[in-house]
Amino acid sequence: MSSPNEPLDLFLDGGTLTARLVDFPSVSGEEAALADAVETALRALPHLTVDRYGNNVVARTHFGRAERVVLAGHLDTVPIADNLPSHVEGDLLYGCGTSDMKSGVAVQLRLAATLTEANRDVTYVFYDCEEVEAARNGLGHLFAVHPDWLAGDFAVLMEPSGAVVEGGCQGSLRVDVTLTGVRAHAARSWLGDNAIHKAAEVLRRLAEYQPRRVEIDGLEYREGLNATRIDGGVAGNVIPDECRIHVAFRFAPDRSLEQAEAHLREVFAGYQVDVVDASPAALPGLGLPAARAFLEAVGGEPRAKFGWTDVARFSAHGVPAVNYGPGDPNLAHKREEHCSLSAIADVERRLRDWLAR
Known part of the structure; x- marks a missing residue:
């Protein structure tokens, strides 16, 4: 795997640079070394100004154009699953974070x-802790402290x-x-009340739950309760x-956070329900200019984003946003995670053409 002391060469081809990033471990909460390398490499480029807050790095051009575009990606990955170092098989680069989302960062x-x-x-925004609870999200910290x-x-x-535009995101x-009972000696179980046994009714409600399919702006979103x-x-x-489930x-994205919480309290009526983590959905907004x-400009048939992404943060701050990267979302977090090298090159070419035109 790459040494944290080895500098990043940003002029490598996209696939090779992706492999360098993948071989640079950066599980959520452990992104400091990679953020250091990214910051150092970007500061060497005279056409950019570079700022850093925590393990979040922001680089900006100042061409004096009428429109400013933000390209954002997170540096962290889920825990490594014996899938480092990276390796190539034909057109596919394998390794933790290849799809989600070091190919996009490359x-x-x-x-x-x-x-x-x-x-x-x-x-260009590179941020930490996207794969963990919302309170640790680096982009959220940047919006709170340095929204400018x-x-x-x-x-x-x-x-x-998958190298196509995915609109909005799920919340x-x-x-x-929480299920409560009465503690007792197992030899005298009639003196107690088994909280684990009460889980059966909650699990029955989950097993019988029928999730909705919702069409918004021509995109179909599928809900899930598990x-x-x-x-x-x-x-x-x-x-x-x-016992806690x-x-x-x-x-x-047609539900607000408040509506989603109210729905869950209805589904689990009669039980104690405590919110642990909450992130709002984002409407696709594909009708915006x-x-x-x-x-x-980039082409392809848009589809709904299954999963939560930080398009929700940008949308909440009045910045229209979409998801667009070379990785395959169906491979994210898998042990066999991989990304197409040709997709990396294609996405870079399409973005370059769009930004330059």
């Missing part, structure tokens, strides 16, 4: 280094989208459903007095 860095003149000014760094007329999140709401973890139990000889709700122009 495109950003390549454009930052080589696009020394364009018909649009560009802000992120000002723009349009934003592109380099999230994996994400995670809750704990238990992702169950915690309970004290010891092998103790009747448990508490962690539930993840991915909801369509900036989004229409971008879609026309």
Whole structure:
């Protein structure tokens, strides 16, 4: 794997640069070394001004153009699953973060280094902790402390989208459903009330739940409600007095956070429901002029984004945004995660043409 002391060469071809980034481990919360390398490489480019806050790096051109575009990507990955170092098989580059989203970050860095003149000014944003709870998200920290760094007329999140535009994003709401009982000795279970046994009714409601399919701006969003973890139990000889079921709700962008929470409280009526993490959805907004122009420039048939992305943050701050990156979203977080080398080159070419025209 790459050494943190080895400088990044932003003039490598996109696939090779992606491999360098992938071999530079940066699991959420451990991005400092990669952020250092990105900052150092960008500061060597005279046409950019570079700022840093925490492990978030922002580079901007100052061509004096009427329109400013923001290209944003996160530096972190999910935990490594024995899938480093990277390796190539034919047109495919394998490794943790190849799809989500170091291939997109490589495109950003390549454009930052080589696009020394364009018909649009560009802000390149590299941020940390996207793959974990919303409170740690680096882009959220930047919006809170340095919103002027992120000002723009349009934003592109380099999230994996299969090299087509994905509009909007699902909202994400995670809750704990808590079941309570009475602790007792397992040999005298009739003196207790088993909280784990009460989970059966909550799991039944989840198993029978029928998620919606919603069409917005011609894009179909699919909702999902799932238990992702169950915690309970004290010891092998103790009747448990508490059980918690962690539930993840991915909801369509026609629901607000408040509406999504109200829906879950209705689904789990009669139970204690506590919100653990919440991120709003974003409408696709493909009818907006900036989004229409971008879609026309890069081509392809747009589709809905399944998953939450930071388009929601940009949209909440009045900056129209879409997802567009070379990675395959269906491969994100998988042990066999990989990305097409030709897709990396294609996305870079299309973005370069759009920014320069």
